[in-house]
Amino acid sequence: MASTLNGFPVTLDDVTSARDRILRHLHYTPVLTSSTFDSKYGRKFYFKAENFQKTGSFKSRGALNAVTKLVEEKQERVVGVTTHSSGNHGQALAWAAQHCGLPCNVIVPRNTPTVKIDAIKGYGADVTLCEPNPTSRAETCAAICSEKNYVYIPSADHYDVMAGQGTIALEFLEQVPMLDAILVAASAGGMVSGIACAAKQLKPEIKKPFGKDLERCLREGKRLWPEPPQYVDTIAEGIRIQQLGKLAFPIVLSLAEKEVFTTTNAQIVEGMRFAFERMKVVIEGASGAVIAAAMSKRLRRMDGRLRHVGVILCGGNVDIDHIPWLPTREA
């Protein structure tokens, strides 16, 4: 495994440099445990609480690393940054840009929860709405890039972003050195790539929502998804993208396990409810999906030697007026 890693653009050095660059501006998030969960599901589980991270998700790590590095390298020639995002990366980039004194424009699908849009504006960024499909996101963003000469910082398919996300693994391994496996929610794959590169001795096992077909792609070693890129129908709006990113795919293919955990909306809700009710933490759908993987029969049947399992609670930016198991208020 180590030799293939040397060929990759994200090395352990990139991740440790990222850490030096960003750590003092971010939270070293706690690891939560639940004796109830452990007795019920037969292993020791460790929940990395990135819902407590700056901006409410792990995305601030990658965004801050990418923007800081850009400014270090290009200095006055950077006039601003832009991205397209379902919310968390948009918020993270807006925060990172404000932190570095740069203007920011975030392209956001028009069905994004208001609370996420308000949060992005709260960090001083401009918001441009687009149609809720990956193509419109990309096209609207490209237009902003050429109009304003902003640099595009993608949410996942960027090595500096991945290196930033990889700092999660450095911390997690410091906090829980005996981890045998990590369950990671995957959308475009930025976090799982970063974690895999950083934790190459471990076995990051990927978690994804139903319909992504990631396991089939990994087993065949090919991007089998249809074009143009689609959204998966899931309540976990943070992990709706069907395809892994083009840069992320080869990393995931090489370093992550081929077994992929799939979850339904009902399972995502069950995972979320556990976090709210038992752990007393607010998490969004994507994090509920990973808890569902930890609860799954598939995991139960896996190797008994996976005794210490990490679970990334990737974010907590759920609209508390639209919690999935509660009836929506009329406005």
Place this chain on the structure above:
Amino acid sequence: MSGRLTITVNDILKAKNRIHSCVHTTPVFTSSTFDESYGRKFYFKAENLQKTGSFKARGALNAVTLLKEGESPPKGVVTHSSGNHGQALAWAARMRGLQCAVVAPNNSPNVKLDAIREYGADIVICDPTPTSRQETCDRIGRERGFHFVPPYDHPDVIAGQGTLGAEFLEQIPELDAILVPTSGGGMVSGIAIAAKALKPDLKVFIVEPNGKDVEKCLRAGERLWPNPPRFLETIADGIRLQQLGHVTWPIIRELVQKDVFSVTDDEIMKGMRFAFERMKLVVEAASGAGIAAAMSERLRQMDAGLRHVGVILCGGNTDIDRLPWYPTPAHS
């Protein structure tokens, strides 16, 4: 005899050693957004993350451990509780190998009763009045040989809750004030005793739902509440008692600030929403009351010298199918 004389900081430090290995040293959260909005540095002690979901585990475990280690340990323990103390006692009893019975009002949410049963305790239902709770509790104690562990009016319970104060001061030595949601007064008494010994300048403030009128009582130096004891109308079901306890009253009169933060249901809900939305913490309404006090105009007008203010997030046992800002509950 003043209750003040029977509990000292040494009792609290011994309690700390006694319960240390079984309870969590809960984290302290901060929010730069909150600090900017409200003009001071705030520190939120997350007892919602405590064992059993509230700070009550501390007092219950201290009391039960002392009973178990005593000369003639009882077969079990009994209490009356709308939820958090019942759950804490059930857990503490199981930790120390004692039986437990919990007397709960007939309008208790099922989710709270289920949680208590899950710790192996037996539930006995009573009428929803403080008098019925106490009478049923006394009867069960006699019938089963169980020792009564009250929710607040007991030195061992107060000393256990006091460990919260000692811990908070270790974590944030620069604290100038602590805002404490208060029902019977066990937590605020314990914290005040710890603070008096460890940092005498620290100001301990009570936070109450509207209608508790503690400030009037403290300034008069007298228990002005009507009898028999009543429940307040408030969404904060954990802090519904109108009266402070009889053991806690003299401690509070001597050591706690006479300015009391009194909050409405709307303010409580706003506080709760802040915790969910910004801090990503599930807290119950009583904790929302503490946050509401931190957000209040009254605090804003207080001495700017109170630069570092602690807020106790006392618990997280809220029914997630019935969050107060939703008009109707979740479908079952």
